[in-house]
Amino acid sequence: MDLLAALSSQPVLTLPAFLFVLTVVVFFHELGHFAVARWCGVNVEAFSIGFGRELIGFNDRKGTRWKLCLIPLGGYVKFSGDENAASVPDHEKVAAMSEAQRAGAFAAKPVWQRAAVVAAGPVANFILAIVIFAFIFGAFGRVVSTPLVGEVQPESAAAEAGLQPGDLITAVNGTPIETFAELQRIVSVSAGVALRLEIERQGQLTDLTVTPQLRELRDDFGNVQRIGLLGVSRTVQEGDRIQKTYGPVEAVKEGVNETWFVMVRTVEYIGKVIRGHEPADQLGGPIRIAEVAGQVATLGFIPLLQLAAVLSVSIGLLNLMPVPMLDGGHLVYYAAEAVRGRPLSEKAQEFGFRIGLTLVLMLMVFATWNDLSRLVSRWLPA
Known part of the structure; x- marks a missing residue:
C-alpha cells in the first residue's frame, strides 16, 4: 500500500483502530486487578470496559457482571465494599456487612493484599507490552x-x-x-x-x-x-x-528490553516537562490516540500491535503516578497505612480523592486542548 492510498484510508480506519488499541490495553489493565483480587478472595461486583450505559453484559458463576459500556474511554473493576468505580471505600456499607460478606470486601483485606490488587493493573500493562514485543520479535525478527x-x-x-x-x-x-x-x-x-x-x-x-x-x-x-x-x-x-531472528527466550529478552526502553523514555520526557526543559505539547489525550491509531493502522496490523504495546506502557506508568484516584495514589495510601499501623482518616482520604479528581480532570482538559490545538494548526490555513 503506497502512502497516498494509506492516507486516503486513514479516516475509515481511525475509529476501529482506536477502539481496538484502547480496548486491548484497558482490558488487560483491569484483568490484572481482577485476577489478583480473585486470588485474594475479594468479591468482584463488576468488570467494565467503558463507562456509562451498559450495552451488553453477562454474569459469571461467581456473580461478577462483565459488561461493555457506551463510552469506551477506559474501564474499571468494582469490588465488594467500594463506593464507586475508583475503588473509594464505602466504610458505612462495609460496617453494615455480615462477617461472611465482610470477608469478601476489598476494604477489609490486609493492606498487602489491597496493594497487590492495585499494583496488578499497571504490572499487567507492562506484561502485555513484553508479550506483544516478544511475539513480534519471535515471529518476524x-x-x-x-x-x-x-x-x-x-x-x-x-x-x-x-x-x-x-x-x-x-x-x-x-x-x-x-x-x-x-x-x-x-x-x-x-x-x-x-x-x-x-x-x-x-x-x-x-x-x-x-x-x-x-x-x-x-x-x-x-x-x-x-x-x-x-x-x-x-x-x-x-x-x-x-x-x-530470535528464539523464544531471546524474543522475551528483547521484549523486556523494548518495554524498558519505552518506560525510560516516557519517564525522561515527563521529567523534562516538569523541569521546564521540554514543552508539554506532546502530551495527548483520546483524540491524539485515535489519530495516531488511524495513521498506524494504514501501515498494517503489526505496527498497530506495536502501538498497543507502547500505549500499554504509557497507561501503566500513568496509573502509577502518586495521585489519588489513580493506582499510584492508592498505593501511597497503603504505604502510609503500613507505616502508621492504621489507615488515614476517612476525611483525609476523601480530601485526597477530591484533589486527585481535580488533577486528573485538569490533565484531561490540558491533553484535549493540545489535541484540538494540533488539529486546528494542521488543518486551518495560516
Whole structure:
C-alpha cells in the first residue's frame, strides 16, 4: 500500500483502530486487578470496559457482571465494599456487612493484599507490552544495520565532532552498541547532552565527543517530533543489513528490553516537562490516540500491535503516578497505612480523592486542548 492510498484510508480506519488499541490495553489493565483480587478472595461486583450505559453484559458463576459500556474511554473493576468505580471505600456499607460478606470486601483485606490488587493493573500493562514485543520479535525478527557511518551532513553535530564516512561506532558513553538503531535511540533522547563515542577508523580505535542537536522532524502523516540528531546516515553497503531472528527466550529478552526502553523514555520526557526543559505539547489525550491509531493502522496490523504495546506502557506508568484516584495514589495510601499501623482518616482520604479528581480532570482538559490545538494548526490555513 503506497502512502497516498494509506492516507486516503486513514479516516475509515481511525475509529476501529482506536477502539481496538484502547480496548486491548484497558482490558488487560483491569484483568490484572481482577485476577489478583480473585486470588485474594475479594468479591468482584463488576468488570467494565467503558463507562456509562451498559450495552451488553453477562454474569459469571461467581456473580461478577462483565459488561461493555457506551463510552469506551477506559474501564474499571468494582469490588465488594467500594463506593464507586475508583475503588473509594464505602466504610458505612462495609460496617453494615455480615462477617461472611465482610470477608469478601476489598476494604477489609490486609493492606498487602489491597496493594497487590492495585499494583496488578499497571504490572499487567507492562506484561502485555513484553508479550506483544516478544511475539513480534519471535515471529518476524527484525532487520538491523551495523552502526557504520555512511554520510556526514555538513555543519551537523557529527561534522563538528569530526566523524567521517566509514567510521564504525562501537560504543556510546562506554556502552557497547551493535546496531544503527541502538545509536539512534540513544541520540534521539540526548539533545544537548555530550556523548562520548568510541569509533573504529581504518582499523584504529579512537574516541570522539559529540553533542546531538535538537531538531524538529515531520513524518509522512504530518506529525512533528523534537529529537536529538547527529547528522549522519547509515551505510548502504552490501551485507550491512542483516535479518535477525530470535528464539523464544531471546524474543522475551528483547521484549523486556523494548518495554524498558519505552518506560525510560516516557519517564525522561515527563521529567523534562516538569523541569521546564521540554514543552508539554506532546502530551495527548483520546483524540491524539485515535489519530495516531488511524495513521498506524494504514501501515498494517503489526505496527498497530506495536502501538498497543507502547500505549500499554504509557497507561501503566500513568496509573502509577502518586495521585489519588489513580493506582499510584492508592498505593501511597497503603504505604502510609503500613507505616502508621492504621489507615488515614476517612476525611483525609476523601480530601485526597477530591484533589486527585481535580488533577486528573485538569490533565484531561490540558491533553484535549493540545489535541484540538494540533488539529486546528494542521488543518486551518495560516
